[in-house]
Amino acid sequence: MKYPAVLGVDDVLPMLDQFDTIIDARSESEFALDRIPGAINCPTLDDAQRVLVGTTYKQVGAFEAKKIGAPLVAQNIARYIETLFADKPKDWKPLVYCWRGGNRSGSMALIFAKIGWPVVQLDGGYKAYRAYVAAALENPPLLDFRVICGTTGSGKSRLLETLESIGAQVLDLERLAAHRGSVLGHLPGEPQPSQKMFETRIWDKLRRFDPSKPVFVESESKKVGNLRVPEAVMERMRASPCIALQLGRPLRVQLLMEDYHHFCADPSALNAQLDHLVQLHGRARIETWQEMANTGRMPELVDQLLVEHYDPAYLRSIDRNFVQYPKAETLALPGISKDDFVAAARHLHG
Structure with a gap:
């Protein structure tokens, strides 16, 4: 399998317990409201940084917002690698997700894969997970x-x-x-x-x-x-x-x-x-x-x-x-x- 592997909820959730670490790359306030069971919070952009990038996006444009956001994301991911994940072996298998499985989790998953970890990114992110849970509870x-x-x-x-x-x-x-x-x-x-x-x-x-x-x-x-x-x-x-x-x-x-x-x-x-x-x-x-x-x-x-x-x-x-x-x-x-x-x-x- 090529990494980062981007898999949907139907593939990921049945094997949820097989991941060594589940990483929620959303901000701390998003994480506090709900998350995938067992997830830890490693925001690629924290609440204050999201406001900064979002405001720039609305008032200036996408390009300028990405120029501000990219170094913040890189710094945050680097800090997690240096502190939380520095001792992880080559076969450490994390699952990474964000709100819709886009830039925030994608950036983290790409860097992890470049290091050599068999990382999986959740396609559709938390939004797809939430829809899966809601449907499952309608037919328990x-x-x-x-x-x-x-x-x-x-x-x-x-x-x-x-x-x-x-x-x-x-x-x-x-x-x-x-x-x-x-x-x-x-x-x-x-x-x-x-x-x-x-x-x-x-x-x-x-x-x-x-x-x-x-x-x-x-x-x-x-x-x-x-x-x-x-x-x-x-x-x-x-x-x-x-x-x-x-x-x-x-x-x-x-x-x-x-x-x-x-x-x-x-x-x-x-x-x-x-x-x-x-x-x-x-x-x-x-x-x-x-x-x-x-x-x-x-x-x-x-x-x-x-x-x-x-x-x-x-x-x-x-x-x-x-x-x-x-x-x-x-x-x-x-x-x-x-x-x-x-x-x-x-x-x-x-």
């Missing part, structure tokens, strides 16, 4: 989903984590979305990814699953925080067999106190989230709950939220959205210790 693989259902605080997320730790296949949408899936589910200090990044994470998980083995997933709603679960994936989940996880309410309160301990330390953050429930419960009820938070009555508050908000909402939606829930296998947890979840996971995983 036929997987044997097993949906973990249960009221808020029943330990669904902990069970998924435990299942994964013992080798089961798990699609943890809340973890991929960096959100616990409820009005109080924002994770402190961890912003949610972009919608495109969320979809990339889902696609990357789905492509790695063995279709002959079950995939455990939680009974999510269509949105996890601000992010939407792809519709076709949601439809597959909602048509799948269910497992009804059961845990006594006092233990659910205890589990939620552990999982949401940050609200105990900062009641103002909890109260800001409770404001979103005014339309459902009225200002008077919300102010009562906020006063409980301010005076340290957190267990009582959590219990009331379960009884008056979360449990009714769950019972209204579960039968309607998950058609096999009436036939669900019941799995009762005796406690919330690590051993309790390991025993439950082993029962499901076999």
